Amino acid sequence: xMKKFLIVGDFLTGSxxxxxxxxxxxxxxxxxxxxxxxxxxxxxxxxIDKCNKLHWKLIRTPMxxxxxxxxxxxxxxxxxxxxxxxxxxxxxxxxxxxxxxxAKKYTKGKVIVHSHNTYYSHxxxxxxxxxxxxxxxxxxxxxxxxxxDGKVATSKMAAEWxxxxxxxxLISKNGxxxxxxxxxxxxxxNIRNKYNIATDDILVxxxxxxxxxxxxxxxxxxxxxxxxxxxxxxxxxxxxxxLKDKIKNEISKLKLVNDVILINYTDVIQQWYSAMxxxxxxxxxxxxxxxxxxxxxxxxxILTSSNIPDEVFVTQNISKxxxxxxxxxxxxxxxxxxxxxxxxxxLIDSNLIVFSKDNQIKQISNVITR
Numbered sequence: 001x002m003k004k005f006l007i008v009g010d011f012l013t014g015s016x017x018x019x020x021x022x023x024x025x026x027x028x029x030x031x032x033x034x035x036x037x038x039x040x041x042x043x044x045x046x047x048i049d050k051c052n053k054l055h056w057k058l059i060r061t062p063m064x065x066x067x068x069x070x071x072x073x074x075x076x077x078x079x080x081x082x083x084x085x086x087x088x089x090x091x092x093x094x095x096x097x098x099x100x101x102x103a104k105k106y107t108k109g110k111v112i113v114h115s116h117n118t119y120y121s122h123x124x125x126x127x128x129x130x131x132x133x134x135x136x137x138x139x140x141x142x143x144x145x146x147x148x149d150g151k152v153a154t155s156k157m158a159a160e161w162x163x164x165x166x167x168x169x170l171i172s173k174n175g176x177x178x179x180x181x182x183x184x185x186x187x188x189x190n191i192r193n194k195y196n197i198a199t200d201d202i203l204v205x206x207x208x209x210x211x212x213x214x215x216x217x218x219x220x221x222x223x224x225x226x227x228x229x230x231x232x233x234x235x236x237x238x239x240x241x242x243l244k245d246k247i248k249n250e251i252s253k254l255k256l257v258n259d260v261i262l263i264n265y266t267d268v269i270q271q272w273y274s275a276m277x278x279x280x281x282x283x284x285x286x287x288x289x290x291x292x293x294x295x296x297x298x299x300x301x302i303l304t305s306s307n308i309p310d311e312v313f314v315t316q317n318i319s320k321x322x323x324x325x326x327x328x329x330x331x332x333x334x335x336x337x338x339x340x341x342x343x344x345x346x347l348i349d350s351n352l353i354v355f356s357k358d359n360q361i362k363q364i365s366n367v368i369t370r
Contacts, residue, residue: 174290216243
């Protein structure tokens with residue numbers, strides 16, 4: 001009889017956390033019967049289809065942000081009725097600690113918590129509610145330390161965010177198939193032909209969930225300034241999210257309809273990295289973003305905000321900008337394009353080996369079996 005493995009995550013199309021799960025856990029769980037529980041809301045069937053192909057059973061919880069009582073009742077009932085050998089929580093913050101507590105109380109399984117971020121996925125504009133959330137999150141750190149048998153984090157910042165001062169945390173850098181994201185000149189040509197992007201056009205890119213914390217509107221602002229200086233430029237925004245309509249309106253307002261391409265999340269994102277000349281990543285906070293690892297594997301020039309963990313800066317192609325001053329970002333854009341030569345992007349930087357998919361598979365497997 002096969003042992004049972006529970007994977008808890010957001011399971012959302014385009015989510016970096018979900019990307020890590022699908023990169024690593026098919027190999028880690030190959031000798032287990034797998035159940036996946038998603039705490040995010042997904043309208044498409046992409047995640048269900050992926051789980052079905054892996055023979056994973058996918059269950060969705062009630063949304064904790066919409067009905068926390070119903071969410072916690074689900075978990076209470078779920079763990080009273082089901083037992084697992086391994087229970088692996090992929091979380092972004094510690095305030096929702098009750099599922100971890102229920103797992104420890106009602107099952108005999110080994111409980112592992114993996115921190116994927118350095119701040120909340122969702123926040124409140126109300127200061128009183130945020131104060132309450134911060135208090136709950138502080139208490140949650142204690143509960144995560146107490147009730148988890150294994151502690152994992154994508155970076156030191158993510159470890160401190162989830163577990164506080166606990167030093168017994170495995171720092172496991174997000175792993176990707178580096179060769180998959182290697183620069184592809186044919187893909188570059190095909191993408192540019194398909195979307196009428198000239199060979200000498202500068203293609204600025206953004207990839208991520210279209211939410212405030214990723215700040216795609218700032219990318220649009222920077223591109224608009226750059227486009228005023230260089231009409232031979234286009235922007236591609238890749239992703240889904242609640243800001244999409246606002247982005248469309250802003251594109252129309254700025255009269256950039258013919259110069260900005262909107263793409264839903266795609267399974268061939270590696271082809272777009274090859275087509276781009278520079279990636280803008282002005283995120284407010286991150287655990288260890290897969291996008292930046294993937295883009296570096298493609299030898300793509302990258303500009304990021306200063307809120308990114310230091311662990312991701314391993315090649316000369318990625319630069320940090322300390323604030324959201326549009327003029328600073330514009331100046332940096334101008335300075336890098338003169339050195340942007342697609343033919344020089346063929347080799348994967350050896351420093352990226354620390355993000356090898358195989359490395360993380362070994363690390364997570366060791367946490368599970370020890």
